Amino acid sequence: MLELEEALAKILSVLPATESESVPLNQAHQRILAERLLAPINIPVFDNSAMDGYAVRAADVQGANVEAPVGLQMRGRVPAGENFAGEVLPGTCVRIFTGSPLPRGADAVIMQEDTRIDPTAPETVLCLDTIKPWENVRLQSEDIKRGIPLGEKGEVITAGRIGLLAAMGLNEVHVGRRPVVGLLATGSELVEAGQPLEPGKIYESNRLMLATLLEQAGVSARIYPLVVDTMADTQAALQKAMDECDVVVTSGGVSVGEMDFIKSAWEQLSGDLQFWKVAIKPGRPFVFGRCRGKYLFGLPGNPVSAFVTFLLLVRPALMQWQGATDVALPVHFGILTEPLSNPGDRRHFMRVIVDAAGKVRSAGAQASHILGSLAAANGLVDVPPKTTFQTGDTVKVLRWE
Numbered sequence: 038m039l040e041l042e043e044a045l046a047k048i049l050s051v052l053p054a055t056e057s058e059s060v061p062l063n064q065a066h067q068r069i070l071a072e073r074l075l076a077p078i079n080i081p082v083f084d085n086s087a088m089d090g091y092a093v094r095a096a097d098v099q100g101a102n103v104e105a106p107v108g109l110q111m112r113g114r115v116p117a118g119e120n121f122a123g124e125v126l127p128g129t130c131v132r133i134f135t136g137s138p139l140p141r142g143a144d145a146v147i148m149q150e151d152t153r154i155d156p157t158a159p160e161t162v163l164c165l166d167t168i169k170p171w172e173n174v175r176l177q178s179e180d181i182k183r184g185i186p187l188g189e190k191g192e193v194i195t196a197g198r199i200g201l202l203a204a205m206g207l208n209e210v211h212v213g214r215r216p217v218v219g220l221l222a223t224g225s226e227l228v229e230a231g232q233p234l235e236p237g238k239i240y241e242s243n244r245l246m247l248a249t250l251l252e253q254a255g256v257s258a259r260i261y262p263l264v265v266d267t268m269a270d271t272q273a274a275l276q277k278a279m280d281e282c283d284v285v286v287t288s289g290g291v292s293v294g295e296m297d298f299i300k301s302a303w304e305q306l307s308g309d310l311q312f313w314k315v316a317i318k319p320g321r322p323f324v325f326g327r328c329r330g331k332y333l334f335g336l337p338g339n340p341v342s343a344f345v346t347f348l349l350l351v352r353p354a355l356m357q358w359q360g361a362t363d364v365a366l367p368v369h370f371g372i373l374t375e376p377l378s379n380p381g382d383r384r385h386f387m388r389v390i391v392d393a394a395g396k397v398r399s400a401g402a403q404a405s406h407i408l409g410s411l412a413a414a415n416g417l418v419d420v421p422p423k424t425t426f427q428t429g430d431t432v433k434v435l436r437w438e
């Protein structure tokens with residue numbers, strides 16, 4: 038049985054190198070940059086106004102105030118998107134708007150609220166406040182200078198970054214290829230939603246749950262039909278998924294019972310088992326294998342075991358597959374409002390609820406078949422063997438949303 042870190046290191050060490058592909062920017066959210074990206078242009082592209090007001094020469098309005106306003110002759114206007122042909126000469130100004138190019142000669146913008154139109158001379162703008170050179174001006178390249186890196190290989194493309202790339206005029210970006218992931222659920226007791234429940238049967242729930250987690254990791258899943266617990270069915274299902282996908286994620290059938298066929302079926306298809314069993318709770322019987330460039334992640338069938346092993350062992354693998362440098366789950370530190378106790382001899386990833394104030398409490402019963410507390414939870418706390426975290430302790434909460 039491997040420790041969690043050993044298991045993860047094993048998985049990450051045998052995954053293939055990332056391939057890259059080009060995607061349109063509107064499909065790039067959450068993708069991983071495949072190369073360092075350099076800014077093709079400056080932002081701002083040109084000096085422009087940060088305010089609605091008047092483009093002036095700062096020296097002209099030195100010392101102006103409400104009692105002693107300075108009058109400037111208005112020589113025209115420059116709406117956003119246009120250019121002012123002339124020049125702001127001493128003693129003059131130009132009406133300007135947020136984002137309009139700063140006219141030649143001007144070196145500041147006085148905001149509209151600090152001016153008044155002279156009622157007796159409508160072409161005269163009275164400036165009611167003094168101003169420093171370059172005040173209310175957004176300078177060319179003060180945000181992004183042409184040639185600087187906009188992102189590094191391995192970084193995630195966030196909404197903010199999409200805004201930046203769009204502002205650069207880019208409409209395509211190089212990202213890591215996503216794996217095609219097949220989802221199988223094994224178990225002769227499983228029934229599809231919408232079908233009647235015969236005695237002894239239960240509705241299958243792992244595939245959709247895992248598909249949702251996959252989507253959060255930026256991967257869309259192929260969902261395969263339910264697999265009954267026979268060697269022949271398990272082999273046929275694995276073979277088909279393996280032919281069509283890069284990665285096969287299964288649930289159930291990895292324990293020690295004689296109805297657990299995943300490991301032996303995989304080996305029959307000439308796959309290898311890199312390891313079986315990880316020293317965590319829930320999720321001990323997790324299995325990982327390889328077969329001719331294809332990968333098997335065999336998750337235990339109990340819903341919480343499948344959920345937790347997906348987050349701890351499959352998600353980081355899929356992130357690395359896409360080229361991500363940081364494959365860890367997001368974390369949140371919080372303060373316990375009740376003890377969390379693990380009397381067992383394996384690390385227990387306990388379901389918790391962390392609220393907006395950072396208070397952390399148990400999400401309820403912690404057995405690996407309890408879906409109610411999984412549905413209520415928004416985090417996991419890693420409690421070491423034979424350990425109790427006390428009320429008031431600061432704990433690290435692993436998140437997935």
Ligand code: AMP
Nearest residue numbers: 222224241242243289290292337338339
């Ligand atoms: P197994 O890992 O196959 O021994 O299954 C462990 C437990 O999880 C059993 O109670 C199964 O009925 C249940 N289980 C397995 N797969 C699923 C699934 N896809 N959806 C809901 N429950 C499942």
Ligand code: MG
Nearest residue numbers: 224289290338
């Ligand atoms: Mg089973």
